[in-house]
Amino acid sequence: MNPAKSLISFTTLSGLGFGLLFWLGVDPSPPTGWIAAVFFVIAFALTLGGLASSALHLRRPERALRAFTQWRSSWLSREAWLAVAALMASGAHGLALTLGAPILPLGWLAALLALGTVGATAMIYTQLRTVPRWHHWSTPVLFLALALTGGALLSGRIVIASVLLAALAVLQVWVWHDGDKRFARSGTTLGTATGLGSQGTPRALFPPHTGDNYLLSEMVHVVGRRHARKLRVIAILLMSLIPIVLLQLPMPHVFGLIALVSHVVGVLVSRWLFFAEAEHVVGLYYGRR
Amino acid sequence: MTMLPRPEDRSGRKLGLVIDLDTCVGCHACVIACKGWNDQAYGAPLSDSDPYGDAPSGSFLNRVHSYEVAPDPQAGPGPPSGPPPDLRGGQTPTRHVHFPKSCLHCDDAPCVPVCPTGASYKRAEDGIVLVNEDACIGCGLCAWACPYGAREMDPSAGVMKKCTLCVDRIYNETLPEEDREPACVRTCPAKARHFGDLGDPGSAVSQLVEDRGGVALMPELGAAPVNRYLPPRERDTWAGETDVLAPWLEPVAEEPQGFLGWLDRTLGKL
Structure with missing residues (x-):
């Protein structure tokens, strides 16, 4: 997406x-x-x-x-x-x-x-059943966990924020790990999308149009995934791990603020990946994901 | 209202298309007829962006994909002269299928309930899914919810466009009777597109679906599409002639005759 x-x-x-x-x-x-x-x-x-x-x-x-x-x-x-x-x-x-x-x-x-x-x-x-990566109970859990963690950081609750940051790291890593398998698990393939699966293995030969269109730029946006692995590491460091360390240091107003900034930048990266890595089934028609 | 019509409120009519993948020749005439009609009919004109520039793009309600279907490897004789690697040694040659795709006017249309404004709706009387363009805020959520890529944002009007099943043709009494069908069906030179009531088991389209084993696309997503696709018939095999033109491709004269023959023989003796 x-x-x-x-x-x-x-x-x-x-x-x-x-x-x-x-x-x-x-x-x-x-x-x-x-x-x-x-x-x-x-x-x-x-x-x-x-x-x-x-x-x-x-x-x-x-x-x-x-x-x-x-x-x-x-x-x-x-x-x-x-x-x-x-x-x-x-x-x-x-x-x-x-x-x-x-x-x-x-x-x-x-x-x-x-x-x-x-x-x-x-x-x-x-x-959205059309986006198997999102169509899962973990999506609202992740959104709520992010909101609760960010809110705890913003309101200066150091102990609660530290615990939530650690839990968030585990949850986020699992969501990425499991999310990678959800498209395959959904069972939707080019074979079911075209109904040609009963005849053999279909392969996209040529697209209906040579240029870009709304469907491709909106739902088959593969460019955003190019550096997904690196971005995942950056996100988890900025969003959870660095803030946890910073919160244990003295001078909570200084390091707490840095922790908050780090967390927010990390959440932005994670949210980028949430959209960029989400594969819509319509991409199958174009031989992509 | 973006609630889907309740089952008891539905008339039982399910207007839709049956598309014959066996006869579609991939000419894109349906794409052009659709674009032409919807440029000047129902709602905002179906627009393009930068049509003559470097990055032309535009909204279409019907598009034709092309696929190659490689038969799954089976026991049995392969092609006579050994299988080329991309043919996978199946009993039939790999085939090329043209695949027109437009709105399937789903029974349980996922694009309708997600609409926050009530712009997207399904008609109880005939099952057609439409957009009230005056109420559309252009959020794009209905296009995300559609598994088939049937909805596209109009680049100039900023509202969602989709196949109307030519609702402004099929009931239009100012048109001659034979024109009261969707523009894509009317124009198809291969008669690969059929329009009718798929809710009536006795209708011509329902009979066609039954006879040819018509299939629904992505049934696992639960949208219950109304349109059906007729799979390509089993036809080509490796047995016997693989190309009907082969007899005419033999060289007609293997040895030169007449003057050329004399020249050939004489020069050969030198």
Whole structure:
């Protein structure tokens, strides 16, 4: 799949923002006053920045409000509703904290909605049977783990963040390892795609068009996978391993900030691979993956 | 509304295409007829980008792929003069199949429920899957959900385009009766494309599917496509003549005759 910059920045930034809102929501002794205000401004900047970036992916963004209408069937529509609900609940919670009057149940609701939004984002990809690498329970688990880890880092929870970073490394490596086998496991081949499999072994001889087209640039984007192995090593180092070491050093404000930057860059690389390595079955028709 | 129509609301009619891979000659006339009709009919014109420049590209609702099918190795006699390596020693020669592909108007169309705006829908009355282009935000999720690559983004209008099964022809009473079928079917010079109601077991297309063992594409993905493909018939074998033109390819005169013959003999004696 095409690793579109708008979708990579959207899922990374909003995941981080909603992760932060989750931890602010479940905190039994949350910050109050201007410290709370700063935390919530950061969280809102990340989530709203991410959502604005997602609108860049639309070819007709002026009609974006229509995306709220089909929540009964569409995960994209559910994501839109959950994002608005999470931001409203978090906004109220943040206002209460800033004014020094915490309402804890409101925070729990905001936390639940924040996680629900990240889950809905992940379900947009998970639901696609056409992309076997994504069509797996591990996709929402990975998205939620990334949001929780990033949120813990952002809110300065050193012990929780260290544990989550380690768990994330294991999860991510397994997702790559298992993901590599999912296309073969799905059983879809050029033989089933053309119905010619019963006659022998089909092979793509020549394509229907000599130039590029939407299908190839959007769903058979093989260029992005060129350095996948190296990028996996870079991602796991930046996203998990380097931050774990940095968090154990003194001066948490300095090294914590470096750990956060490293983590976010690593997540961006991981998200690039999430899209670039995902093979859509339509590539079979072109003799590619 | 992007909920698929409930089974009790469906009429039972399933309009679709049956494509005969045995007779398709790969001329791409259906591609051009489709493009021509949809340039000026239903919805935004089906546009191209940079059509005369360095990187021409464009949206099409129907495309023709070409495949080579190598028979799986089996016991039995191979080709008479020893198998060339790419023929894999099968009982029949490798064959070349042209493969037109457009929207299959799936019963359980995965492109419809993913649509966040309600632009994508399946008609209860005849099963045609359409896009309301005025409601499309161009997010592209329906194209991701389609296993068949049947949906393409229009490069100028920024809305999703797909085969309409020529809904503006098949019910169009201003057209002569014989033109009330999809443009690709109407134009096919090999009669490799057939249009009809696949929900009616007595229809001509359903009979064709039954007689020829028509298959669905990627049934394992659960989209339940309506269109069917008729597999190429078993025809070519290595037994006997492998090329009908072979008798005419023998040299007609092995030895020169007449003046040339005399010259040849005389020069040979020198």
